[in-house]
Amino acid sequence: MNASLFDPDYADAVLRASPSFDERRDGKAADILLLHYTGLRDGASAEDWLCDPQSSVSCHYIVHEDGRVVQMVAEAARAWHAGVSVWQGETDINSHSIGIEIVNGGHDHGMPDFPEKQIDAVIALARDIVGRNAIAPARVLAHSDVAPGRKADPGEKFPWARFAAAGIGHWVEPAPLGGGRYLTMGEAGQPVEALQSMLALYGYGIEVNGVFNGATATVVTAFQRHFRPQRVDGVADVSTIDTLHRLLAALPQFRKGQNSAAG
Template identity: 60%
Template sequence: MSGFVPDFAGAQVRVSPNFGPRNDGLTPECVILHYTGMESGDAAEAWLCAPESEVSSHYLVHEDGRVVQMVREQDRAWHAGRGSWLGRSDVNSFSIGIEIVNPGPLADFPPYCDVQIERVADLVRDICARWRIRADKILAHSDVAPGRKIDPGEHFPWARLAEMGLGHLVEPSPIRGGRFLAMGESGQPVEALQSMLSLYGYGLEINGLYDQATKDTVEAFQRHFRPVRVDGVADQSTIETLHRLLTSLHDRFPGSN
């Protein structure tokens, strides 16, 4: 493909060869946000368009707000890798991926640029309107791949997007003392926690064991919804925030999930 008309008005087009058809006739139902985790936006853009990388994304948003589209929204970009949401794998076939230029751990997780986040919001709003994607389906890469990915990181301004009507968020419950669940524990309370995480969408076996997969999933949840402390420990604040999130989900979207 030598070029295409961008789906998002104002986007520059740089075609990546790393794409294919969406499987089983699927259409976009989620937006997945990533950080590039590379030294520069130009390097990330080049890598996402290099055949040997075998990775791509529908969009890249530079620090100055420039938007580059590399794969048409109707096609399947290779951005999410192994993961799942609401019991479904092949996340690439039902999602649109947005890479946001930020070096992440290479530079100790610097803040995102204001103009960049404004442009991300414009882009996400446009995508969700075009494909009728619900606010709760705007997700982090770490949500669909706990333990394997941490982007866009705990410093991503989810609350700012929520103020613009993008994403599903509740005010986190404050951190305080009390009972908590952690690695090595087992029993009905752990099973209840796993069930709530699974009900929201996280891919997690409900086995009543607070194993590594459970810790990774709790960390992913905290990174997105309770970022003030990301430690994989299901303290009272984490559990209350999860419960309130589920209540809000079903109040806002009856019959969801």
């Protein structure tokens, strides 16, 4: 597959081909949309890096702050953007995903807000991708979801609720912050095991061992960053657990089971 020989999959994209790609493995098709921030100071540097053969990284698309969309890898090909990652037991996320890099300095550069024009462009692109590839809402993910601890993008300022309102992604309104029982480092027992089981059922890579250890706190942090961004601290408070429970209950497979039981 020649990097320079493909037409844009998205009509509003311009092409700048990256040499860093290969074929999706074992006949896998894209069923995940993975969102990133670039984490560099400016979009030009990020785009150059993603197209530099020395970097060995790439992404299917980059969306600049002014809304410009650049496609670097054909959607049919396997871009190198996810790195070491896991979701629902699958470790080759690159073969399963289409990746969008969103120009933003990220946590290392003050976590700036995403401009409106940029978010509008990402929504339009994402809607087109999920429609053409039949990607389920719960498979629209953050890089931090599939690589907790290692990655934090696109970060807690990313407007997931706005995407859900546009029909992209799986979302419930986060439960309000408050008091009550919480789970944190050093605790053990059935409540911790139940929390880990729910996180694993949703898709996170987590060992279900009943011990609230550093790995569990890392996954809770990733969950909060996406689904309960008002406070990202790795503590499984009532708000976090309730939000997770309602996300699971809203998944089609669980709604179907509930409706069958009710009938």
